Every structure is written in structure tokens, then in C-alpha cells.
Amino acid sequence: MSLKPFANKELKKIIRNFTPNWFTVNMGTGISFLTLFNIRADLFPGELLLGQVIWFVDIFFFVLFSFLFIYRMILFPDTIKPMLQHPVQSMFLGAIPMALVPVLEGFAIFGPSFLGEQAINIALFLWWIDVILAVGVGWLLPYLMSTTQEKHKLENMTAVWLLPIVASEVTASAGGVLAPYFSGETAKTIIIVSYVLWTFSVPLAFSILVILFLRLATHKLPHRAMATTSWLPLGPLGTGSLGMLLLGSATKATYIGIYISQISDFLASFGFITGLLLWGYGLWWYVMAWLFTIKYFNEGLPFNMGWWGFTFPVGVFTAATFQLWRVTDYTIFEILGLIFSFQLIIFWILVFTKTLKGMWSGYLFQAPCLSKETGLPKPLEDCNKVNN
Structure with missing residues (x-):
């Protein structure tokens, strides 16, 4: 199929086929500028300026994608139910709160240079919105999986199941970033809520990883259209590690002079031990993901939006490593x-470039839930094919 300019695509068709997996662009782009911020300035002198530029780019795309997604639900309400019932596409609703996290952290890190202290309050406001979104998808999707969604079989299962679950711990790690910017009851509330969010996610993510290993051992690797899901286990392990490390430090600095201060030292030590153990588990998955990916590349791996799975999981694991x-x-x-x-x-540059090309040509705007066929993995393959 020949490439058609993005400008010539019918806008309504694009909106109707706009899917929540586009927010993975924000996840990958956001974790990239946060990673640049983690690198020592003497090793990368331009990291602050480049990080700010990418943050602005990330905000632009988040606003654009939010507008398109909301507009889709308003113009085409008939597409909402198919989206929620689709066993794969629905999972990407978890990408929305995770996409917002780098944006709000950027307000805390870069925002004061442009907006003063008001940027910190904006970050906190967005964090509370993120809490609601993360908890919402964390309850909604498992409920739908257990009641109305079909096609959930062990042989069809992939690490995509993690997406709505991991959102809560990503928000929890953001709480660990924000808490030191505040004092008093505000900081304490952020920390308590973040610990609860962490427990909403990590234990359930561990159970999914057990099922995933069983699925890989009994049914082998999934179809190449889902190849990048091999990297998704790094998400809960990297973010879980980072969250405990950040929350442990924030607790020790915040709870002083009250009862809980007696255990703040323990929480800091517990955060380090737990973070280190989760990081070690993540290192095992990191090596396995590379082995699986090399095998996929040897067999031929066409580009699709799933390639953003090469970015965010690696990014949060990197953040935990630096912490x-x-x-x-x-x-x-x-x-x-x-x-x-x-x-x-390297992965971000590669995937971002290919995504821009796909946006311009329009071939990436295809919603799996609107496919005439509903079985798996056929529509999954059809909706993720590309023309290179």
C-alpha cells in the first residue's frame, strides 16, 4: 500500500480509530527526558536543556492525544464498548495514567524555571488526577477480564495484562518524587497514599509474572506482533524498585517527631532491601528480554506501536538503577x-522516528476493536501490520 500524506486522511476516520496505545508514545518520551535528568551533568553537559525540550514535546503530544481520545468518545460513543471488550486494546487504558506521570514530574523538575513555585502545585494537582485514573483502570480492567471480556486463554496471554495493573505503582513512584517538595500533612498524605498504591500493583503484578512464565514455558513465545511485550515485565519490577527506594527516603525525611518516625529508619532500610531485590529480579528479565528480542529480529520484526515497549520498561529500570x-x-x-x-x-530515537512516519502516512491509525473479525491473534496481526 502506498503511503498517503497524513494531511489527506479524513480527520473523522483518524479520530474513530484513535486508540489508547498512542499514550505509550508519552510513556516512552517522558521516561527518556527523565533519564537524561538522571545523568550527571559533567558526563552530558546539555542534558538539562535537552530534557526540557523533550518535556515540552511530551506535553504537546499528551494534550493532542487526550483531545483525540476524548473526541473519539464524544463523536463515536458506539466505539467505547468494543474498546472495553477487546482483550488487548482495553489493556492500554493503563497507559493513560502512566503517560501523565512524566508530564507531572516534569512540572516539579523543570517547571519552577518557567512558572516558579506554582509549578509544584500544578504537579500535585496532576498527581491526584493520576491517582484517580490509575486506581480506576486498576479496578475496571480486571473486573472486565473476569466478567465480560472473552478470548482470555493461557495461550493468548501476554505481558500486556500488566499495563492496567502497573499504573498504580507508577503513580506511587511519582509520589515518592513529589513528597520531598512538600512538608507537613501534604507530604505525609502523599507518602501514605503512595504506599497503598504500591500495594495495589506490585503483588498482583508478581502473580501475573508467574502466569506469564507458565505461558511461555507451555505455549512458547507469542506472535511477533506482540514481540515487544517481552520487555514489559521490567515495568513493574523497575517501578516497584524505584517506588520503594524513593518512598523510603521520603518517609525518613518527612516523618519526624511523631510515632511513625520511630519506624521511618526501618522503612528507609526496607525500601532499599526491597528495591534491590526487585532490581535483581528485573535484571533477570532484562537478559531474557534481550534473548527473546534477538530471536524475534532474526525471524523478522515489522514495526508497530508495540515497539514503544522497548522504551518505558527500560527507562524505569534505568531510573531504579540510578537510584x-x-x-x-x-x-x-x-x-x-x-x-x-x-x-x-537509541530505542527512543528509532521508535519515535518510525512513529512519526506512521502518523504522517496514516497507517498506524487502525483500531483493533473495530476490526470485522474478533478472534485472536488474527485481528491483532492485521491491526499492527505496517508497510515499510
């Missing part, structure tokens, strides 16, 4: 963090 370096001062964590950062930036 372990700050806590321990072990050079090995800094070296590994830099290696992971290099991988992330």
Missing part, C-alpha cells in the same frame, strides 16, 4: 545506568 547508585554510591550501578540509558535513547 540504587545514589543510595549505595556503588560505581557499578552508575555504569549500568549509563548503559541502560544509552540503550533507551
